[in-house]
Amino acid sequence: MLHTYSLAELSQGLEKGDFTSVALTQHYLERIKQHQEMLNCYISVCEESALAQAAAADTTRARGAATPLTGIPIAQKDLLCTAGVKTSCGSKMLDNFIAPYDAAVIERCNAAGMVMLGKTNMDEFAMGSSNENSFHGPVMNPWDIERVPGGSSGGSAAAVAARLTPCATGTDTGGSIRQPAALTGITGLKPTYGRISRYGLIAYASSLDQAGPMTQTAEDAALLLNILAGHDPRDSTCMSNPVPDYQATLNQSIKGLTIGIPEEYFTAELNSQIGDTLQVAIKELQKLGANIKPIRLPNTHLGVPVYYVIAPAEASSNLSRYDGVRYGYRCENPKDLLDLYKRTRAEGFGEEVKRRILIGTYVLSAGYYDAYYIKAQKIRRLIRNDFIEAFKEVDVILGPTSPTTAFKLGEKTTDPISMYLSDIYTINVNLAGLPGLSLPAGFVDGLPVGMQLIGKDFDEATLLKVAHQYQQVSHWHREIPNMFKGAK
């Protein structure tokens, strides 16, 4: 039952010699073969290179040069560039693109001796909250394959939830790690903006994008963040703040810690059963000694409107480079230059991506810039100020991750706005640049419920500590969907 082990347990098992990395990798590759067709969570599976990496990891360990994560498999979101392995970003536009470089995240995993099982499915260019916008087709939620896993890191979330990888990376621009983590019952952390290098991460909205770990437990997230966090001179926005040992503080008590509960996160938009579930979890945290304090984040409701100006504006510019000239998809027989551009981009991008490029182009265009873009940037500051004010009185903010549990495939595809509102509780965290973590807090009708913790700038350690302490007294993160429990 290797796939039920957390990273910490796998690390110990490898160290004790209970199993090898090759055996572990083979186990996961078999599980992928068995379940990939049903879930569609991988875009690429790297069997050969994974086994080679695993063998190398075993050698490293035999030499006594292993790190805690050496030999542990990982699945990488398909918008992290990987030298020699296709990086499609869930798009037809890049379906033939093999980057000549590794993203910083990939480099760091490689340096730690981790084994890349494959690249995970995602909403095209990370635009979506259900993983239905992928060129490679939708991903199914392991808890109910008629439902979505959330998005955009839906492939990573489903793969971890179904134990088709012990851990994965995601990226989060408006909730793309936390919302799918919530909908699939796993732990997902979006670190502070600037905590992890964006080098080699294919940009959606550069001032919001941040990669992070998607794991079974908070402890696993801490182990992964330990290797992912840190300065990179190739990303001007990657900060050099010291990286603490996130594992070291997990077992500290949360006694006396103040957790703020924003009034605006528990309103009519929230599924009442999710609200009730979170109340139970809050009581658990109180039992662990935390103080609970109601707070206000008055501009919460403007997060989604602000986001749908800033993110598409940046995206419209970030995605201009996909023009069929230097790499990626190019339309057949362009009759002239304009035709090359227009047809390449019409054929290479999916509907949602086009929609966001158009909105972004519009809000930046002459005559609209101030009314939309500048206005959004001003409110963005007010949203951040709300958090800064709140953090004068509390250490952590707690709320739901998503207003609903996993919804049915196709349920929201015809109404983009209803899809956008899936992210009402996560988006503001990106706008403010703060760290946010989602962890499993229970089930409603057999579907996982996510609880979100929001922290101060660069205070991932406190989020991980609170989550870990909660996971010591709860079992939700240990639940595996029936179909994927496995006999072995």
Added chain:
Amino acid sequence: MSTMDSDKVNNIAHLARINIDATKLPEYANSLSNILHLVQQMDSLDTEGVTPMAHPLDVMQPLRSDAITEKDFSAALRKFAPRLEADLFLVPQVIE
């Protein structure tokens, strides 16, 4: 503020260099109008005197020393270029 019509969508799509089939313009106009409608909730807030925030980090641009770190990359180009001749990327003729 404004809503979208097919003409506007057409203009923006040209600016963004995306072909949109004429029959699909009304559909785009509709969904983009809905997004703008959502976005216009921003108008409910008075933001007079607020400094726009371009970035969550209030830090300055780091600088790189002027040293060559990149090697000849042209071999890699051949692997992904849609159309390359004599190591030049080709596009339909550009008229200046």
Added chain:
Amino acid sequence: MEWEAVIGLEVHAQLATQTKIFSGAATAYGAAPNTQACAVDLGLPGVLPVLNAECVRMAIKFGLSTQSTIAPRSIFARKNYFYPDLPKGYQISQYEHPIVYNGYLDVLLEDDTLKRVGITRAHLEEDAGKSLHESFYNMTGLDFNRAGTALLEIVSEPDLRSAKEAVAYLKALHALVTCLNICDGNMQEGSFRCDANVSVRPKGESRLGTRTETKNVNSFRFVERAINYEIERQIQILESGGSIRQETRLFDSVKNETRPMRSKEEANDYRYFPDPDLLPVMIQQEQIDQVRETMPELPWEKQQRFQQSYGLSRYDANVLTSSQALSDYYEITLQHAGGDAKLVANWVMGDVSAFLNKHGLSIEECPVTALQLAKLLQRILDNTISGKIAKTLFEAMWAGEGDVDTLIEKKGLKQVTDNQAILAIIQQVIQESPQQLADYQAGKERLFGYFVGQVMQKTQGKANPQQVNDLLKKALSK
């Protein structure tokens, strides 16, 4: 009606950095296609720009030299448009908050008056790649080696009133950036490019007319021609009752005319916004002070020094300080020739410049080096040869026939050293000048020079001056 032209120039100076503005790829000119374009320059997915410190330092240098304000906080913005030579679909530039603004440059005009030309702003941006239209049928080839090369775009106020003034400003700016060592100034290679904004209005009118922007004028001569063409064209249109279209035009140096650029026909909406991949550039006073300490002698400071130390006219000093290479050539020659600043100036601005113009060479390419010229002038100064002989010798040296002394020997210009022969001539001179002899012997010792001159003339400058001196002294004292 009398018309007045209003001209402003936008100059793109390629900064003389080792690497690109946002990547560590090399910038050397003339490399094989796409060998100096890295992932960042090509706009590959996921890679990010990081600002080159040297570009900031160079911008500060320029700002200091033009009495500009150096922005404590400047912002990089994206200028969005689609063009095949623009890899990312946007150019990283500075828009609302340039790094340098509000300065000026004093320019010496032909009539020896100074004109102060305002510098609106100078901002950092990245260059685009190059399109090659000739080599492929119906296709354009793209070389991205130049993509990402650092540019300082220097925008002048519309203070210029004629093509000549524009050229004088452009030359002064060229002298400045090369002197600051922030740009190699090579116009053929496109390191120093100029776009001219031209409009005309009836003299006395204060409102500006509609302007056109003429791009791609890559020599001082072409700038003058393009502006004059544009002024004439606009006046003709206005006088025949038409109106000027605000447009971008291209100078065609073969047909000697400007024409509208087809690719720029549609009005652009560049959708500028702050580049989220880059943070504000902050410049502290400390850094400005550090750069100030590294400032070289500026062209106008050098010009003043040339006037004061060498006694040159303002005009001569201005010409000789128009480029670092030229002023270096002058000063090295002067130093080695030993004195006579005016003689050296006349040679450098006369024969040397004339030959360079005739052969279309720059001073850096001059086949007669400063040291060689100095040796030639030494031979004039030590009376080995006359100025006239020196001119023929210069031509021979230009043609690579050898150095001065070899040529003097080969061409039989070698000085006469035979005591008897010189004495014979001295006797002849004395006989022909009884009055001067009497005066000299009566105490007018200044007349010694007269006798020397006479002897040198009779020997066609070939007699050894020291020998002549010695022998004359003896002969005259008898």
